[in-house]
Amino acid sequence: MSQYDTPNSIAELQENIEEIQQQVDVVCQRIGRNPAEVRLLPVTKTLPAERVEQAYQLGFRCFGENKVLEAKGKYEALQHLPIHWILIGHLQSNKVKYVAKFIDEFHALDSIKLAEKLDHRLAQVQRILPVFIQVNTSNEQSKFGVKPAQALALIEQCQQFPQLKIIGLMTLAIHSQDPVEVRRCFQTLRLLRDEIQKTYPDIQRLSMGMSGDFEIAIEEGATDIRVGQAIFGARDLPDNYYWSEQ
Numbered sequence: 385m386s387q388y389d390t391p392n393s394i395a396e397l398q399e400n401i402e403e404i405q406q407q408v409d410v411v412c413q414r415i416g417r418n419p420a421e422v423r424l425l426p427v428t429k430t431l432p433a434e435r436v437e438q439a440y441q442l443g444f445r446c447f448g449e450n451k452v453l454e455a456k457g458k459y460e461a462l463q464h465l466p467i468h469w470i471l472i473g474h475l476q477s478n479k480v481k482y483v484a485k486f487i488d489e490f491h492a493l494d495s496i497k498l499a500e501k502l503d504h505r506l507a508q509v510q511r512i513l514p515v516f517i518q519v520n521t522s523n524e525q526s527k528f529g530v531k532p533a534q535a536l537a538l539i540e541q542c543q544q545f546p547q548l549k550i551i552g553l554m555t556l557a558i559h560s561q562d563p564v565e566v567r568r569c570f571q572t573l574r575l576l577r578d579e580i581q582k583t584y585p586d587i588q589r590l591s592m593g594m595s596g597d598f599e600i601a602i603e604e605g606a607t608d609i610r611v612g613q614a615i616f617g618a619r620d621l622p623d624n625y626y627w628s629e630q
């Protein structure tokens with residue numbers, strides 16, 4: 385059913401990683417981008433800590449997780465490794481304390497209320513958190529994120545929070561087989577970033593693109609692609625399961 389096979393050995397895992405990295409390099413070469421500008425972020429949601437450790441041994445230092453409690457279990461199991469844990473999914477404000485404790489980067493900030501709570505907790509532990517604002521570029525009800533027209537206002541309001549360092553924008557493309565519609569989502573995010581940069585030059589990064597659409601995302605300027613299944617194999621459940629509120 386799925387095109388993504390689960391690697392059965394470290395060698396197969398390494399093959400998958402090299403294949404993806406090569407696809408990244410090819411797209412970059414074709415459009416004249418430096419592949420070093422595109423960070424391949426492995427997404428390890430639903431996978432056990434052992435799998436994360438294998439990927440670590442193959443060279444990755446940053447891992448993307450969708451849910452903070454799941455990430456916490458792996459963080460605790462792998463404390464002996466200098467891993468950067470990156471939360472890429474929606475965060476409920478009652479779980480902000482975990483983020484303050486061990487998350488190194490957050491890609492799904494989408495409300496002023498959440499920003500305020502995060503800032504408060506982070507101040508207590510004297511940490512500064514790099515964050516991306518999640519933007520809903522597809523206009524689908526099922527997706528989190530602010531509307532494109534609201535992003536600048538949220539960023540302005542967040543200037544009062546010294547523990548949050550906004551470094552980019554993040555989006556999930558529309559759930560569609562039509563590459564034109566998918567591309568339109570990534571273009572929306574890039575144009576929005578360009579506009580925001582006029583006021584906030586440090587907001588540069590674009591976290592966009594996953595297993596099925598990272599090549600289009602790179603063409604449209606992605607600096608951080610979040611890839612799970614193409615590296616680690618297909619997941620059993622549809623994405624909406626992981627993206628819904630729990």
Ligand SMILES: *Cc1c(COP(=O)(O)O)cnc(C)c1O
Pocket residue numbers: 427429450472473556593594595596610611612613614626
């Ligand atoms: C799971 C997930 C990804 C990766 O999706 P794949 O299909 O496994 O590449 C990217 N971004 C977010 C927010 C996710 O939850």
